[in-house]
Amino acid sequence: xxxxxxxxxxxxxxxxxxxxxxxxxxxxxxxxxxxxxxxxxxxxxxxxxxxxxxxxxxxxxxxxxxxxxxxxxxxxxxxxxxxxxxxxxxxxxxxxxxxxxxxxxxxxxxxxxxxxxxxxxxxxxxxxxxxxxxxxxxxxxxxxxxxxxxxxxxxxxxxxxxxxxxxxxxxxxxxxxxxxxxxxxxxxxxxxxxxxxxxxxxxxxxxxxxxxxxxxxxxxxxxxxxxxxxxxxxxxxxxxxxxxxxxxxxxxxxxxxxxxxxxxxxxxxxxxxxxxxxxxxxxxxxxxxxxxxxxxxxxxxxxxxxxxxxxxxxxxxxxxxxxxxxxxxxxxxxxxxxxxxxxxxxxxxxxxxxxxxxxxxxxxxxxxxxxxxxxxxxxxxxxxxxxxxxxxxxxxxxxxxxxxxxxxxxxxxxxxxxxxxxxxxxxxxxxxxxxxxxxxxxxxxxxxxxxxxxxxxxx
Amino acid sequence: xxxxxxxxxxxxxxxxxxxxxxxxxxxxxxxxxxxxxxxxxxxxxxxxxxxxxxxxxxxxxxxxxxxxxxxxxxxxxxxxxxxxxxxxxxxxxxxxxxxxxxxxxxxxxxxxxxxxxxxxxxxxxxxxxxxxxxxxxxxxxxxxxxxxxxxxxxxxxxxxxxxxxxxxxxxxxxxxxxxxxxxxxxxxxxxxxxxxxxxxxxxxxxxxxxxxxxxxxxxxxxxxxxxxxxxxxxxxxxxxxxxxxxxxxxxxxxxxxxxxx
Numbered sequence: 084x085x086x087x088x089x090x091x092x093x094x095x096x097x098x099x100x101x102x103x104x105x106x107x108x109x110x111x112x113x114x115x116x117x118x119x120x121x122x123x124x125x126x127x128x129x130x131x132x133x134x135x136x137x138x139x140x141x142x143x144x145x146x147x148x149x150x151x152x153x154x155x156x157x158x159x160x161x162x163x164x165x166x167x168x169x170x171x172x173x174x175x176x177x178x179x180x181x182x183x184x185x186x187x188x189x190x191x192x193x194x195x196x197x198x199x200x201x202x203x204x205x206x207x208x209x210x211x212x213x214x215x216x217x218x219x220x221x222x223x224x225x226x227x228x229x230x231x232x233x234x235x236x237x238x239x240x241x242x243x244x245x246x247x248x249x250x251x252x253x254x255x256x257x258x259x260x261x262x263x264x265x266x267x268x269x270x271x272x273x274x275x276x277x278x279x280x281x282x283x284x285x286x287x288x289x290x291x292x293x294x295x296x297x298x299x300x301x302x303x304x305x306x307x308x309x310x311x312x313x314x315x316x317x318x319x320x321x322x323x324x325x326x327x328x329x330x331x332x333x334x335x336x337x338x339x340x341x342x343x344x345x346x347x348x349x350x351x352x353x354x355x356x357x358x359x360x361x362x363x364x365x366x367x368x369x370x371x372x373x374x375x376x377x378x379x380x381x382x383x384x385x386x387x388x389x390x391x392x393x394x395x396x397x398x399x400x401x402x403x404x405x406x407x408x409x410x411x412x413x414x415x416x417x418x419x420x421x422x423x424x425x426x427x428x429x430x431x432x433x434x435x436x437x438x439x440x441x442x443x444x445x446x447x448x449x450x451x452x453x454x455x456x457x458x459x460x461x462x463x464x465x466x467x468x469x470x471x472x473x474x475x476x477x478x479x480x481x482x483x484x485x486x487x488x489x490x491x492x493x494x495x496x497x498x499x500x501x502x503x504x505x506x507x508x509x510x511x512x513x514x515x516x517x518x519x520x521x522x523x524x525x526x527x528x529x530x531x532x533x534x535x536x537x538x539x540x541x542x
Numbered sequence: 543x544x545x546x547x548x549x550x551x552x553x554x555x556x557x558x559x560x561x562x563x564x565x566x567x568x569x570x571x572x573x574x575x576x577x578x579x580x581x582x583x584x585x586x587x588x589x590x591x592x593x594x595x596x597x598x599x600x601x602x603x604x605x606x607x608x609x610x611x612x613x614x615x616x617x618x619x620x621x622x623x624x625x626x627x628x629x630x631x632x633x634x635x636x637x638x639x640x641x642x643x644x645x646x647x648x649x650x651x652x653x654x655x656x657x658x659x660x661x662x663x664x665x666x667x668x669x670x671x672x673x674x675x676x677x678x679x680x681x682x683x684x685x686x687x688x689x690x691x692x693x694x695x696x697x698x699x700x701x702x703x704x705x706x707x708x709x710x711x712x713x714x715x716x717x718x719x720x721x722x723x724x725x726x727x728x729x730x731x732x733x734x735x736x737x738x739x740x741x742x743x744x745x746x747x748x749x750x751x752x753x754x755x756x757x758x759x760x761x762x763x764x765x766x767x768x769x770x771x772x773x774x775x776x777x778x779x780x781x782x783x784x785x786x787x788x789x790x791x792x793x794x795x796x797x798x799x800x801x802x803x
Contacts, residue, residue, distance in 0.1 A: 199770075204553060307748060307750055366750065367640065367662045373639075380641075505769055505770070509764060513753055517752040519751065520752065531570070
């Protein structure tokens with residue numbers, strides 16, 4: 084009897100349990116399916132997972148070094164994530180048998196070192212994001228991507244100077260940046276006929292007036308021990324026709340015109356400090372945010388900053404404040420010369436295997452397409468490297484700041500990507516620090532800098 | 543590695559004997575940095591020992607007298623030691639920033655003084671890094687010396703009191719000889735920590751202005767990872783190791799009696 088009851092109960096419970104379990108399983112399966120196929124393309128059945136694109140056992144199977152903040156997994160910028168994911172989906176649809184294994188590089192400095200090491204050992208990834216500044220270090224190892232560059236003349240000259248080697252495009256330079264003079268329009272209206280200074284003399288003159296009348300600094304720039312102290316101010320050296328290295332990467336700072344141009348820049352630094360237009364505290368400014376802070380706190384009328392800063396100023400200040408800040412070309416020794424430092428990221432192919440190379444080139448080539456470049460640069464807040472993007476896309480053509488950057492990029496120049504540049508930059512920072520703080524005269528600082536750079540190169 | 547011309551960007555290298563050492567020593571900036579390092583290490587170590595001792599004695603006194611706050615004081619002081627160097631550098635930078643909104647300068651301006659160039663004046667920048675390093679290192683020194691003070695038998699103090707020794711004399715003739723081995727270990731460790739300080743200076747001043755705060759550890763980093771000269775970076779590391787060993791031997795001679803060896 085008891086057994087029968089038990090049997091009856093068991094059957095009923097089992098049915099209930101089974102129904103519940105089946106229901107839950109179906110729910111979980113659906114959920115897992117949704118999560119597992121996040122970003123999947125229904126028609127091709129390919130997945131875009133965190134670190135795997137396309138088939139896990141794909142043929143060919145590519146490896147890809149990627150920075151998280153430029154990937155489809157970034158949580159800091161959802162627009163970048165969506166744009167990159169779309170690129171992956173398009174690629175996966177086209178390459179149904181292939182796969183990409185993503186290896187995230189979380190530390191920029193380590194990435195550079197690691198990439199140098201693996202390339203030197205012959206075990207480079209199939210493709211990698213490469214800082215535009217590193218490109219010349221990898222000329223030997225980067226595979227040509229000329230096939231995906233459809234209209235070479237549409238790219239800015241500074242892009243071609245670096246990306247093209249012996250007639251071949253070595254990398255796809257997907258986005259860039261530039262340096263510019265930020266100035267307060269209301270103060271220029273009041274003290275300089277509404278126009279920003281074009282020359283050093285004008286800058287000092289208007290800066291002195293503003294300092295006297297408004298009790299604030301006239302002009303600020305990066306002067307601390309970091310790369311921007313060199314890179315931002317190199318525009319003043321380049322505009323005079325100065326060169327840091329020759330075609331073979333040998334430093335040429337002690338050549339007559341280069342040394343003169345260098346000395347002029349350091350004498351300008353001294354003038355900014357001696358005239359009181361710039362505060363000495365710039366010797367410890369090693370973050371663009373500090374310049375922004377000074378600008379928004381009403382401490383300076385002008386500063387030398389990067390193109391991306393207008394958007395961060397927009398986020399931090401009310402509309403009236405940020406709109407009062409305009410951008411212009413960097414003041415130079417003479418009004419008719421111009422230059423600006425440009426950086427940004429490229430996508431490079433390292434694999435020499437024919438099949439892999441084709442698949443990798445197809446992927447990096449996506450960034451070269453005009454519409455893709457526009458959507459990526461818009462999402463990431465960077466500048467396009469193709470001139471036509473500034474005209475063909477509303478976001479760029481209707482923004483007055485973008486139109487200024489477009490003009491500045493015509494005189495854009497990238498840093499020489501030879502190892503000696505790091506010494507030049509480090510010595511420049513030291514020399515600038517010494518001149519700004521009065522530890523050395525411009526002449527002595529320049530002589531020491533040149534001597535140290537040459538000694539390092541010769542060793 | 544220090545006997546090679548190894549580079550980060552070239553897999554090939556040769557053994558070049560002492561050439562890397564020679565290059566480092568002949569470099570103009572090396573001696574400027576060596577001078578900054580000696581000043582930084584010497585002042586930091588002395589301050590950490592002295593302040594650590596004062597704090598340890600104060601806490602020991604507080605515990606013995608059952609005063610309130612001795613535990614919270616230890617926690618507060620130790621918190622400085624557990625914070626990563628990079629964060630300490632950023633914290634001090636925020637405090638010393640040279641505008642009215644820099645915390646220290648704000649109070650100075652409010653008190654009628656003018657803004658002080660804590661980080662852009664070469665001498666002040668070195669003093670600022672010493673202050674930040676001392677703030678961090680004093681906690682470790684304090685905890686070591688406090689542990690040493692716990693080992694001193696109470697009856698020695700009682701006997702000294704019976705003999706009429708005053709507080710300073712008890713410290714000089716009872717406490718110091720008893721905690722000499724702890725002071726030795728403490729000195730060795732804080733000298734090593736201070737000589738190897740890199741992260742805090744990197745985020746506080748980056749070694750500038752000029753070379754004003756560029757200590758040898760920072761120089762080694764720049765040499766290896768900025769200029770890719772692994773051989774020369776290794777040579778600097780070996781030189782730093784040698785300095786640490788020499789300092790340890792000197793401390794042993796000064797603090798440990800021969801029979802204790």
